[in-house]
Amino acid sequence: MGMFGRLGRRGGRGDGRLRTGTSDDARHLEQFISTRTGVEAYVEPRTTVTDTTILLVAHDGEWTRRRVDGPRGASDFARKQSIPLYDAAVVGYPQRMRDYNQRNKRR
Helix, strand or coil: CCCCHHHHCCECCCCCCCCCCHHHHHHHHHHHHCCCCEEEEECCCCCCCCCEEEEEEECCEEEEEEEEEEEHHHHHHHHHHHCCEEEEHHHHHHHHHHHHHHHHHHH
16 A cells, blocks of 8 residues: 555544544543533534544633534534534634643643
8 A cells, every 4th residue: 555545544444434423522522521610612624634523621721622523513512511612713722722731741
């Protein structure tokens, strides 16, 4: 197999299809929300390697990311959890997330 054939499979199932959100992903996101305060959601668009993802950011900047079943899945999830949802491609990421990453980089 050529180099480009291998690269095309990264993050996928190996058959050219991308993996979407699973019940394990949803449970992880729900647990993050239930154990933190001030959580906001940011939907990230599908890429050639990864399907649509949702990034959750807590009040202190701690964050987690998991796949979801498209933009509609992200919207449904955020509505069900009663948390605000933003389009990361439009509004970007909150400064507190970058500050959190910077603090943890030093450790």
